[in-house]
Amino acid sequence: MWIFILAELLVFAIFFSSYAFARSGNVELFNHYQQTLNRNIGAANTVILLTGSLFVVLAVQAVKVGKLTQCRNWLLAGVGSGALFVILKSVEFADKFAQGISLSTNTFYMFYLSLTFFHFMHVILGMIILAAVAWKAQAGDYSAAEHTGVETGASYWHMVDLVWVVLFPLVYVIR
Amino acid sequence: MQYQSQAVAKLYFTAAMALFLAQIVFGLIMGLQYVMGDFLFPEIPFNVARMVHTNTLIVWLLMGFMGAAYYLVPEESGRELYSPFLAKLMFWIFLVAAGLTVVGYLAVPYATLAKITGNDLLPTMGREFLEQPTITKMGIVVVALAFLYNIGMTVLTGRKTVVTIVLLTGLLGLAVFFLFSFYNPDNLVKDKYFWWWVVHLWVEGVWELILASILAFVLIKTTGVDREVIEKWLYIIIAMTLITGIIGTGHHYYWIGTPGYWQWWGSIFSALEPIPFFMLTLFAFNTINKRKREHPNKATVLWAMGTAVMAFLGAGVWGFMHTLAPVNYYTHGTQITAAHGHMAFYGAYAMVVMTIISYAVPLMRGQEAKSNGKQVLEMWSFWLMTVSIVFITLFLTGAGILQTYLQRYTDTPLSFMVVQEKISLFYWMREASGVVFFVGAILFLLSFLPDRKAAA
Numbered sequence: 001m002w003i004f005i006l007a008e009l010l011v012f013a014i015f016f017s018s019y020a021f022a023r024s025g026n027v028e029l030f031n032h033y034q035q036t037l038n039r040n041i042g043a044a045n046t047v048i049l050l051t052g053s054l055f056v057v058l059a060v061q062a063v064k065v066g067k068l069t070q071c072r073n074w075l076l077a078g079v080g081s082g083a084l085f086v087i088l089k090s091v092e093f094a095d096k097f098a099q100g101i102s103l104s105t106n107t108f109y110m111f112y113l114s115l116t117f118f119h120f121m122h123v124i125l126g127m128i129i130l131a132a133v134a135w136k137a138q139a140g141d142y143s144a145a146e147h148t149g150v151e152t153g154a155s156y157w158h159m160v161d162l163v164w165v166v167l168f169p170l171v172y173v174i175r
Numbered sequence: 176m177q178y179q180s181q182a183v184a185k186l187y188f189t190a191a192m193a194l195f196l197a198q199i200v201f202g203l204i205m206g207l208q209y210v211m212g213d214f215l216f217p218e219i220p221f222n223v224a225r226m227v228h229t230n231t232l233i234v235w236l237l238m239g240f241m242g243a244a245y246y247l248v249p250e251e252s253g254r255e256l257y258s259p260f261l262a263k264l265m266f267w268i269f270l271v272a273a274g275l276t277v278v279g280y281l282a283v284p285y286a287t288l289a290k291i292t293g294n295d296l297l298p299t300m301g302r303e304f305l306e307q308p309t310i311t312k313m314g315i316v317v318v319a320l321a322f323l324y325n326i327g328m329t330v331l332t333g334r335k336t337v338v339t340i341v342l343l344t345g346l347l348g349l350a351v352f353f354l355f356s357f358y359n360p361d362n363l364v365k366d367k368y369f370w371w372w373v374v375h376l377w378v379e380g381v382w383e384l385i386l387a388s389i390l391a392f393v394l395i396k397t398t399g400v401d402r403e404v405i406e407k408w409l410y411i412i413i414a415m416t417l418i419t420g421i422i423g424t425g426h427h428y429y430w431i432g433t434p435g436y437w438q439w440w441g442s443i444f445s446a447l448e449p450i451p452f453f454m455l456t457l458f459a460f461n462t463i464n465k466r467k468r469e470h471p472n473k474a475t476v477l478w479a480m481g482t483a484v485m486a487f488l489g490a491g492v493w494g495f496m497h498t499l500a501p502v503n504y505y506t507h508g509t510q511i512t513a514a515h516g517h518m519a520f521y522g523a524y525a526m527v528v529m530t531i532i533s534y535a536v537p538l539m540r541g542q543e544a545k546s547n548g549k550q551v552l553e554m555w556s557f558w559l560m561t562v563s564i565v566f567i568t569l570f571l572t573g574a575g576i577l578q579t580y581l582q583r584y585t586d587t588p589l590s591f592m593v594v595q596e597k598i599s600l601f602y603w604m605r606e607a608s609g610v611v612f613f614v615g616a617i618l619f620l621l622s623f624l625p626d627r628k629a630a631a
Contacts, residue, residue: 004411007415010450104435110436114439
């Protein structure tokens with residue numbers, strides 16, 4: 001799983017570098033269109049994802065002392081925060097699409113849409129992974145002694161979170 | 176060999192090797208036509224030779240994959256093949272269809288072939304690698320479906336292992352993506368767009384799953400390393416393959432009328448495509464280093480290592496060389512592509528088929544490995560073929576760099592044919608390497624002749 005996570009981070013890292021490279025060739029365009037992004041939703045989503053990560057940390061702590069039901073509940077709370085993120089992000093996407101913005105509008109929007117969409121898909125995958133782990137916790141597959149599955153799922157979720165924490169300032173804020 | 180029905184693989188391997196030889200012969204003919212334009216004209220024009228060269232390659236690899244599946248699936252599943260009869264029937268149908276198609280290519284002009292086979296009813300012909308008449312394509316679908324049914328039933332009713340599940344996924348993907356060869360939109364951009372769904376998603380997607388699972392099977396058998404360890408590698412490799420390979424299709428979408436974002440998507444994702452191939456190399460070497468037994472079939476272990484290295488060089492390194500959009504802007508469709516194609520197809524797919532043949536054929540004859548002398552001969556064939564493909568690739572790369580420079584990069588670009596004249600020395604050297612390759616292939620086959628003094 002660690003190799004998988006590192007590989008995912010590598011993909012995003014190259015994407016971020018490409019963004020920086022493209023921006024350096026066209027700073028004005030990037031700054032101009034950056035203003036059109038919805039920073040409020042972006043900030044709210046940052047808080048939501050970080051909160052989700054907290055829930056996941058609590059889930060890992062719960063399983064370490066053998067509290068499986070609590071672990072499951074925290075994991076589900078994590079899935080819930082993911083769902084909230086997805087809803088808000090969809091509102092943001094819908095707004096952009098309503099304005100007729102697409103991947104071909106300009107280089108900035110190409111990066112904005114690609115990066116946020118790839119991340120969006122990772123949030124959904126993260127939710128699926130957390131839900132699967134919660135399901136197994138419910139079934140009693142983990143214990144204080146053996147809970148690698150919970151930690152692995154948590155690691156993936158933190159990766160999704162980490163990518164957003166880089167993505168949000170990079171694409172929405174930094175000028 | 177644990178199960179009688181594994182023996183059907185022999186038919187497939189034999190036909191694969193026959194087609195392999197045909198492929199090389201037509202490659203040699205084409206190679207000569209590069210420098211002697213009217214060689215064998217009008218009997219075998221260049222376009223026909225090229226079509227036979229590429230089509231026989233695809234068919235023999237498919238035959239090899241099918242043979243590999245028929246060999247390894249019963250053993251992995253712990254049961255006889257669901258229907259050995261169906262496997263034999265499909266073999267003959269496939270062989271006859273492939274044979275008739277090649278005869279059609281050679282005997283009549285391509286336009287006539289299209290007319291005879293009713294291409295106007297459902298036009299699918301005339302596209303690179305998918306030149307087969309529509310009825311041949313339908314035949315391939317029938318064969319693939321029956322094959323999947325046969326293999327699928329064997330896997331699903333037997334013991335399920337990661338190797339067979341990955342293999343089955345790859346084979347299923349192979350069949351599904353082939354269906355796009357029937358989609359032939361009038362819009363040239365869309366045509367190319369979906370054409371790559373067959374070509375790219377085969378070789379840089381589902382075929383990699385087939386490659387990885389065949390290699391994993393051979394490594395499990397020859398090294399005795401725990402299945403669990405090998406399965407973990409397999410998971411990581413296929414995950415990386417799919418993460419990078421699917422969107423990596425974008426590296427074929429530069430400047431052909433598709434949206435500009437493909438230049439970014441294609442460059443970024445395909446830049447990472449060497450990673451799964453590099454992991455494959457690590458996987459093979461790690462596994463062989465940790466081997467728990469010395470398998471008597473040394474030649475097979477050599478092939479397995481060779482596959483991992485050459486796949487990384489040919490597909491990974493030579494692919495990366497021209498995958499970034501700004502580079503591809505100049506190299507698109509030059510001899511650089513041909514160089515990559517030769518080493519990648521040999522390194523990844525031809526070699527893995529020869530690996531499984533090298534492993535399975537002695538076992539089908541009831542011996543764990545061939546005699547020492549035969550194995551030495553086989554190793555000679557390995558080195559002759561591998562070294563000569565490296566030279567073919569280097570010469571074509573040299574030709575490609577010169578071509579790119581003279582025809583596209585310099586301030587005073589020259590026309591295509593003038594450049595071709597100037598780089599003909601490289602084509603001659605490539606042709607010479609091709610002859611060595613042919614000798615290597617012959618030695619490979621000779622090393623499988625039954626021992627004369629074998630006890631009756």
